[in-house]
Amino acid sequence: MKSLQRDCLLRQTLVILKSSLEKNSGRLKLGACLMWVIWKTRNDVIFNKGKIQLEKMLQDVAYWYTLNSCELNTSTLLTEQDKLNYVDCVWVPPSPLKRKINFDGAAGSKGYACAAVSRKSQSEVDGCLTRVLDISSPVEAQTQGALLNVELAISMGLHHIIVEGDSMRYRHSPTPWRIKNIISRVKEKLSLFTS
Numbered sequence: 001m002k003s004l005q006r007d008c009l010l011r012q013t014l015v016i017l018k019s020s021l022e023k024n025s026g027r028l029k030l031g032a033c034l035m036w037v038i039w040k041t042r043n044d045v046i047f048n049k050g051k052i053q054l055e056k057m058l059q060d061v062a063y064w065y066t067l068n069s070c071e072l073n074t075s076t077l078l079t080e081q082d083k084l085n086y087v088d089c090v091w092v093p094p095s096p097l098k099r100k101i102n103f104d105g106a107a108g109s110k111g112y113a114c115a116a117v118s119r120k121s122q123s124e125v126d127g128c129l130t131r132v133l134d135i136s137s138p139v140e141a142q143t144q145g146a147l148l149n150v151e152l153a154i155s156m157g158l159h160h161i162i163v164e165g166d167s168m169r170y171r172h173s174p175t176p177w178r179i180k181n182i183i184s185r186v187k188e189k190l191s192l193f194t195s
Contacts, residue, residue: 032117032125033064039104039115039130046108096121098195100162103149105133105141112138114145116152127156143179143186150189159194 037060044050094100098121105114112135118127129152133144146165153161175183 028127029125030061030065032128033061035115035128035130036064036117037061039106043104043106046106046110091123093119093121093123094162098160098162099126099153099156099158100164101149101153103145103163103165105138105143105145107138107141112141112144114141114148116145116149118152118156118158127152129155137176137178139176140178140182143182146186147182147189150186154189154192161193161195163190 037057040060041050041052041057045052091102099118101116101118103114103116106112112133113131114133115130116128117125119125129148131144131148133141135141135144142165146163149163149165
């Protein structure tokens with residue numbers, strides 16, 4: 001029975017993803033959701049020694065793509081709380097006049113990278129950037145993610161943004177010298193925004 005439910009859910013997920021590709025308006029959002037899931041899976045493999053599970057990745061893409069829409073019964077999918085069961089956090093959409101841009105940085109034995117994703121008040125993805133980095137520490141990757149976040153907002157011509165990242169490692173510590181210049185650049189670019 002469980003196998004039949006899994007197969008049914010996988011078929012439903014594939015139908016949604018296929019129909020999204022047929023709609024021009026859904027391609028950017030689907031691409032951003034796919035990038036997000038690949039990014040999170042990569043981080044799980046590198047940092048938690050997790051395994052790549054294609055079915056779970058497809059379900060996660062469908063979850064993020066259909067968030068705040070009626071296309072899929074999400075009660076059968078893992079919720080964000082299930083995925084982040086060790087962290088008590090909830091993504092709160094911005095007001096209609098602002099955009100929320102989330103960023104993340106990752107470091108591992110195969111290299112360093114960062115990403116930024118912009119979402120509107122209805123949780124609709126409207127832009128994203130990624131960058132592979134030639135640096136040597138996780139805190140630099142995270143800080144470069146913050147810089148990429150602001151650069152995405154500038155490239156989109158936004159004036160009212162909310163910057164959101166998940167790293168609090170150095171929030172209450174002395175700033176490492178390696179990232180002071182990057183932080184200065186982020187602050188300088190943030191001065192271009194109204195709010």
